[in-house]
Amino acid sequence: xxxxxxxxxxxxxxxxxxxxxxxxxxxxxxxxxxxxxxxxxxxxxxxxxxxxxxxxxxxxxxxxxxxxxxxxxxxxxxxxxxxxxxxxxxxxxxxxxxxxxxxxxxxxxxxxxxxxxxxxxxxxxxxxxxxxxxxxxx
Numbered sequence: 001x002x003x004x005x006x007x008x009x010x011x012x013x014x015x016x017x018x019x020x021x022x023x024x025x026x027x028x029x030x031x032x033x034x035x036x037x038x039x040x041x042x043x044x045x046x047x048x049x050x051x052x053x054x055x056x057x058x059x060x061x062x063x064x065x066x067x068x069x070x071x072x073x074x075x076x077x078x079x080x081x082x083x084x085x086x087x088x089x090x091x092x093x094x095x096x097x098x099x100x101x102x103x104x105x106x107x108x109x110x111x112x113x114x115x116x117x118x119x120x121x122x123x124x125x126x127x128x129x130x131x132x133x134x135x136x137x138x
Contacts, residue, residue, distance in 0.1 A: 015121040016045040020132055021105045022115035023053065023079065025072055027064035029109060035059045038076060039132040040083070040114065042101035043125035049097035050126055051083045051104075052133040067111075075112040079104060 023038035037060075038053035053076045060067055081088035082100050092100050105114040122128040 014123050016043050016123070016125075017119060018043040018048075018122050018125050018128060019101070019117050019119050020128070021117045022136060023051070023076070024113050024115055025055070025060055025067075026111055026113050027060060027067040027072075029111075031063075033063045034113070035063065036115075036137045037072075037112070038079065039129055039137060040079070040101065040104055041125050041129040041132065042097065043122065044098055046125055047097045048125040049083050049085075049101045049104075050129045051079055052129045052137075053080065054133060054137050056138075072111060075110070079112065 018041055020039055020041045022036050024034040025037045026034045037055045038051055040051050042049045057069055082092050082104055086093060105117055
């Protein structure tokens, strides 16, 4: 693993394993084209699950001028709610961070789809989510 995948800081033993997956918008499943719109991050050691989203409407509309942008935004907000937990998570509210992450990364054929899961090391999973959003989505 290269250093660009590790947020530096602290002693080597302070870094924890984390997992992440991109959130992709696939407006027309039959074409297979997608736009990255967010990143999910999970760190078991810190009981953390979080998401950062950024929807580039111009890119999305190039792939499908008829895409339901408000519907896509609503779906991304729903993912944010599941990550936040509590009442915003709906039926997933009583689940721990790991179960919510696993539910969010399960393959699905909706317009918002998770990508493959990758791993890394970090001292701060929330900062990692911000970094990955800038690196892979924006």
